[in-house]
Amino acid sequence: MTLQSRTSRNAFWPGFRLAVYGMMFGIVFSSSAVLSQEATAEVDNASTMLAPMLAPAAPGNVTVEDAPNDAGHAVIVTFSQSQAPADGQALVLGYEIYRSLARSGPWKKVGAVPSDVDVTASLIYKDAGGSDKSSDDYLPTETDLFYRVRAVTADSTLYSDSEVSAPAQAVGQWWNSGRNPVFFFVLFFTLLTLYFLRVAKQRGDSLYIRPLAGIDAVDEAIGRATEMGKPILYVLGLGTASDIATIASFTILGRVARKVAEYQTDVIVPCYDPIVFTIAQETVRTGYMDAGRPDAYRDDQVYFVTQAQFAYVAAVNGTILRDRPATNIYLGKFYAESLILAETGAIAGSIQIAGTDEIAQLPFFVVACDYTLIGEELYAASAYLGREPLLLGALKAQDYAKAVIVVLAILGVIMSGLGYEGFAKAFEAVG
Amino acid sequence: MNPVMELGDYLWMTFAAFLTLATFSFLYKDNPLYKIAEHLVVGVSAGYFVIILYYGSLKTQLVEKLYDGQMVYLIPLILGVLMWTRFSKKLAWVSRYPIAIYIGIATGLAIPLEMQTKVTEQLQAMMVELHWGNLFDGGLLNYTNSFASLIIIIGSLAALIYFYFSKEHKGWFGGVATVGIWTLMLGFGASFGFTVMARISLLINRVQFLDQWRITSVGSAHQEGSGSYTAVYILILVGIFGLLAFDLIRTKGKTDTDLT
Numbered sequence: 001m002t003l004q005s006r007t008s009r010n011a012f013w014p015g016f017r018l019a020v021y022g023m024m025f026g027i028v029f030s031s032s033a034v035l036s037q038e039a040t041a042e043v044d045n046a047s048t049m050l051a052p053m054l055a056p057a058a059p060g061n062v063t064v065e066d067a068p069n070d071a072g073h074a075v076i077v078t079f080s081q082s083q084a085p086a087d088g089q090a091l092v093l094g095y096e097i098y099r100s101l102a103r104s105g106p107w108k109k110v111g112a113v114p115s116d117v118d119v120t121a122s123l124i125y126k127d128a129g130g131s132d133k134s135s136d137d138y139l140p141t142e143t144d145l146f147y148r149v150r151a152v153t154a155d156s157t158l159y160s161d162s163e164v165s166a167p168a169q170a171v172g173q174w175w176n177s178g179r180n181p182v183f184f185f186v187l188f189f190t191l192l193t194l195y196f197l198r199v200a201k202q203r204g205d206s207l208y209i210r211p212l213a214g215i216d217a218v219d220e221a222i223g224r225a226t227e228m229g230k231p232i233l234y235v236l237g238l239g240t241a242s243d244i245a246t247i248a249s250f251t252i253l254g255r256v257a258r259k260v261a262e263y264q265t266d267v268i269v270p271c272y273d274p275i276v277f278t279i280a281q282e283t284v285r286t287g288y289m290d291a292g293r294p295d296a297y298r299d300d301q302v303y304f305v306t307q308a309q310f311a312y313v314a315a316v317n318g319t320i321l322r323d324r325p326a327t328n329i330y331l332g333k334f335y336a337e338s339l340i341l342a343e344t345g346a347i348a349g350s351i352q353i354a355g356t357d358e359i360a361q362l363p364f365f366v367v368a369c370d371y372t373l374i375g376e377e378l379y380a381a382s383a384y385l386g387r388e389p390l391l392l393g394a395l396k397a398q399d400y401a402k403a404v405i406v407v408l409a410i411l412g413v414i415m416s417g418l419g420y421e422g423f424a425k426a427f428e429a430v431g
Numbered sequence: 432m433n434p435v436m437e438l439g440d441y442l443w444m445t446f447a448a449f450l451t452l453a454t455f456s457f458l459y460k461d462n463p464l465y466k467i468a469e470h471l472v473v474g475v476s477a478g479y480f481v482i483i484l485y486y487g488s489l490k491t492q493l494v495e496k497l498y499d500g501q502m503v504y505l506i507p508l509i510l511g512v513l514m515w516t517r518f519s520k521k522l523a524w525v526s527r528y529p530i531a532i533y534i535g536i537a538t539g540l541a542i543p544l545e546m547q548t549k550v551t552e553q554l555q556a557m558m559v560e561l562h563w564g565n566l567f568d569g570g571l572l573n574y575t576n577s578f579a580s581l582i583i584i585i586g587s588l589a590a591l592i593y594f595y596f597s598k599e600h601k602g603w604f605g606g607v608a609t610v611g612i613w614t615l616m617l618g619f620g621a622s623f624g625f626t627v628m629a630r631i632s633l634l635i636n637r638v639q640f641l642d643q644w645r646i647t648s649v650g651s652a653h654q655e656g657s658g659s660y661t662a663v664y665i666l667i668l669v670g671i672f673g674l675l676a677f678d679l680i681r682t683k684g685k686t687d688t689d690l691t
Contacts, residue, residue, distance in 0.1 A: 134499075182547045189546075209596050241530075242537030244545060278514065279530055307484075308476030314454075314469040321461040363623035366616075374615065376594045384596075399597040405554060406588055412558030413584055424558035429547050 056092045057082040058160035059149045064168035067126060069179075069431050072141035072172025074128035079162060081119045082151040090153035097125050098148045101140070103164050107148060110137075115151075129170075141170050178430030189401050196400070197393035207392050214353050214371035215381045218252075218329070221351045222259045225326035231266035232256065233325040235316060235341065237356065238309060239333025241275045244379070245357045249332040250283050251382035251391070256329065257287025261296055269302040270319060272312045277304040313337040317344045330354040330369070331378060334361045342368035355381065441647060441660055445667060448644040451637055452671050462678050464671060557584055586614035 059079050067074035082092045094114045098107040113125050127147075129139020139145075144167035151160045200207055225232045234253055239246035253269070260267045269284060271277035281302040288297035305315045320328065321344065328345040330338070331354065338354075338361040345352045346368050354365035355373025365372045373381055379398070383391035408427075415423040453468040496504040510529040516522040561580040592604070593611030600608045648664030 179547065181551045182543055185546050185550055186543060210599050241534060242541055244541055247538065275533060278517065282527065282530065306473050306477040307480040311472040311476035315473045318469050360622055360626060363619035366619055380596050395596060399595050402591055402595055406591055409554055409557050409588060413561055416558045417561055424555050427551050427555040429551050
């Protein structure tokens with residue numbers, strides 16, 4: 001057994017050694033072959049590097065046209081690429097775009113475009129300048145502009161310029177046709193609103209709106225504050241007066257102020273934005289006047305705090321804990337402060353009603369407040385509270401517009417699914 | 432490694448740490464320390480924003496334009512000045528005009544923008560979301576692609592129906608609206624978790640700052656040159672916690688009404 005195995009080992013080793021030697025030889029040989037190939041390639045490269053290079057072919061057909069649907073400070077430059085490099089010509093890496101106010105220059109580089117692998121493809125560059133005359137990127141409107149395209153290579157001394165383009169002007173348009181879908185939607189919605197305003201005027205406040213729990217709670221909350229002899233805190237959020245949520249909140253504030261004046265309780269409105277503060281003061285004052293109690297209104301009920309987000313939150317938190325309002329109403333645009341405010345209000349034991357169209361903040365209000373108006377419910381709330389024909393009509397119009405949108409969406413999904421992309425394309429707004 | 436911090440820098444760091452702890456003390460309850468931090472931050476920020484407003488808006492958007500001879504900017508200047516009539520009881524009504532113009536322009540600008548971003552663009556995106564051909568992959572439902580798109584479309588439409596106010600949520604309509612509110616709540620849940628993660632990272636940042644302050648004050652075996660201000664560190668901590676303890680004893684058994 002031992003002998004047999006020794007014999008077989010002796011027979012194995014010479015073969016194994018031979019295989020190893022063969023492998024080593026193969027590796028060495030192949031390495032030297034690669035090295036020799038690399039060396040040849042290096043020599044080739046060196047000879048190529050040393051060969052005198054020629055400038056590339058010039059780009060051509062430079063055409064310039066006004067960029068559509070803008071205020072008139074942009075043009076579109078189209079050009080054909082340089083032809084594929086012939087023997088000795090340097091490879092084009094990209095194209096530089098130059099602009100001048102005169103055919104003879106001086107030229108200013110305004111941008112660059114990388115070359116395309118397919119040299120037959122035309123390239124497009126949009127030269128969008130600024131409207132500020134003092135700015136470096138100012139692009140004059142209704143003035144002749146000349147363009148030239150330069151094909152550039154890795155060697156900065158090897159380039160080719162195109163012919164100078166024909167003059168073109170950047171002209172502003174009064175009508176942005178790229179936003180036609182938006183226009184038609186606004187027009188449709190306006191007509192719908194006008195129709196429902198008429199209907200609402202004829203039918204008074206009999207138009208049906210489903211109950212909104214958060215808004216039903218407002219009157220109850222004001223009553224609670226009156227019974228407890230404590231104020232109501234109304235926070236308009238961090239939005240500016242141009243935010244739709246803030247505008248909707250003003251309407252509700254007016255209603256709350258009127259109720260508060262009727263019930264002879266108090267409302268506190270700390271403001272973040274100076275313009276919002278001014279409008280809020282005016283709204284509350286008008287509410288008191290509508291209730292027939294202008295004498296009860298005090299300017300210090302509505303006050304400006306600061307425009308620093310968390311400083312504002314610190315101040316409102318302090319107010320919540322010191323004045324212990326019976327009800328906190330947070331309606332408007334809110335950001336990271338939403339949970340901090342709502343949590344403090346919950347600690348203070350106030351009834352809390354919140355509403356915002358900021359999707360990221362709604363979860364916090366849902367968690368920490370008694371009632372939450374989600375997104376559009378905030379807009380609907382003003383109509384629901386006021387029952388005025390103007391607001392009711394607008395709300396009805398919104399509802400019918402939504403119904404149309406649902407139908408269009410279903411149609412669009414089916415059409416696109418069947419391959420008719422044109423239907424969806426009709427709703428695409430550009431610019 | 433870390434050179435000894437200059438006394439001036441260290442005092443600013445200590446002040447920041449003190450304000451951080453004073454703000455955190457709100458977790459215990461409203462107290463004098465929190466009031467100090469609150470009033471300080473409100474006052475400083477109000478003053479700071481006056482300067483920011485001047486250099487960021489008034490100077491660049493109005494004063495410099497007028498100096499350049501762009502007289503059209505006299506219109507916003509006049510409107511702005513009219514706002515000051517609020518200080519006069521007799522002329523306060525004049526300030527309603529700039530407010531009305533501001534609201535009118537803001538609304539006019541907002542409506543087309545909202546219509547584009549929240550209606551037409553989303554409608555168009557929804558239409559091209561689903562590719563029926565990809566709904567099944569090798570005879571199986573394609574969960575990651577087209578089926579997910581189908582869920583998004585159904586959820587979006589159901590949520591839209593939830594916001595239909597002219598009809599009571601009953602019957603089939605109520606069922607669809609319920610799907611809508613469930614979709615919204617699922618979205619809110621995900622958003623809540625995501626934001627809480629972000630808030631936790633902010634808390635970690637503050638805790639790391641306090642830890643750095645501790646290392647700078649009392650030293651660390653891993654950081655050379657730290658630990659030169661142990662006395663100040665102990666003094667601040669004893670002061671803060673002593674004050675809170677005193678406040679706790681003072682207010683024990685008293686209601687909020689007693690204290691206000």
